Amino acid sequence: MAGFREITSGLRFPEGPVALSDGSVLVVEIARGALSRVAPDGAVSVVADCGGGPNGAAIGPDGAVYVCNNGGFAWLERGGRLVPGHQPADYLGGRIQRVTLDGEVTDLYTEVDGHPLRGPNDLVFDADGGFYFTDLGKRRPRDTDRGGLYYATPDGRHIAEIAYPLTEANGVGLSPDGSRVYVAETVTGRVWCWDVEGPGRLRRDGDGPAGARLLHGFSGYRPLDSLAVDSEGNVCVATLVTGEISVLSPEGSLRHTVRPPRHDPHVTNICFGGPDLRTAYITSSGWGLLYATEWHCPGLELNHNA
Template sequence: MEIVAEGLAFPEGPVVMADGSVIIVEMTAGRITRCWNGRTETVCEVGGGPNGAAIGPDGALYVCNNGGLDPVKFQNARGPGHEGRIERIDLSTRKVERVYDRCDGIALEAPNDIVFDADGRMWFTDLGKTHDGIRTASGLFAALPDGSAITAINRHAVSYNGVGLSPGGEHVYVADTHQARLWRYDRKVEAQRPVWVASAPGPVGFDSLAVTAAGNICVATLYAGGISTITPGGRVSKFDIADERYVTNLAFGGADMRDAYITLSTTGRLMKTRWDEPGLELHYHG
């Protein structure tokens, strides 16, 4: 295990860039940060609570922003400035634009993770907010990156978090945090019921995910920290990471796609390790 960066404010959403750097979000600091060789550089300040991130077909960085946390109550913040939204960041100018903050007139709650398919369409999850004993709905959405069209695929989920695509693009995988379940959707069908793939044993939760070239789904696992690898047939195995409750995200990179970059959010670190199989190459790169 190699520590790429430390001292980060709840890192999430690693994006491996062509120059070998890794862009992450610092959720509790409201900023986007580039990491390499033990150094960090602020890309831009976005405010709120940046969560998942991905490079889009136009080369910009698209960020799921959950709106941030209330520092006093330690729960999801609400009100002006704390809207859940999808943001676009031009990495050359560092300009931040809001692309979506609602769907069909209904406000987004807490967008969490994002992936782009081969057609250039983004798929993102909305975890929902928890505040004052109230839990709002979660869901899965699909949208065009230019802000012209957004569709709610499912508005009635429990706690959707990680999202990824199968190697052929036929399926969209979604991880449910509180149920520790992995679900599968047909990418070409908008009105559908998800198919259950697997559940993790023990008192754990699921966070974000990445898919391998062979089609296995690697899910960052909370509480008993590690990475749970789930085959398309539902077999589950786990790579444990000691002394880290919030293993929140991973991304593959390197010449052979076997470098796994993993965010350790409790301790504020970005780690790198060699994986036992290559990751699936994403459709768009920085």
């Protein structure tokens, strides 16, 4: 694995990286409530003010950016790093937003079957144009929401709860052929998977929550964040506390880990870009950094992100 290159610094808890064809990278700045663009030279410009806590992001079939907004956090500072805390006093409420690159923000979904979205976290589009997204929920001083996995269409007409309950459902991704969906749970340190029978329809033949099968359970204290899948089918999941990307084979074994040069317990996300998809962009959220490093194989080309 090649060394790391720091693209930019000073971001306000960056997450949800999306590599664009012009070499720039979209990131959400959760603590800033914004979707921002990082140019190849590191210059940062705000694309849109989303409010609350924009979290995961993905390009949809119409070219717009779809954002999971968790509603916001109360923020702490520890040793110069930003750390997300409990549900804040000015909590916006969870929502899925459609954001155009000229800055127009539309709230697409705020509830499912009469239940409000609490803390939408990450999303991935399938080849049919719909998207899977996780809702991690929110933490409060004496209680915590249950999480889940959902499926929705970008036209605002259909949303369904497809796996519930999960424990702090965070990263979500699809296998290269779209036949399997993966979900990382934060606090349990587990990556679950289901076979996909059709858009938003899962085979529930496992012993885990909502019929999931266990891909990998981490030993020790390894909370998990967002994930991406590479062209070999490896699940590359951001691993908190240890501050690294853990690379899991499609069979569930831990192949290796990739750690940025400056330790950050909040290494939160990874995406792939560049002309050959061999550049991995990694968010070091606590320090407000965006890194690039060469990956050992091309990443997976995401649906609708050409």
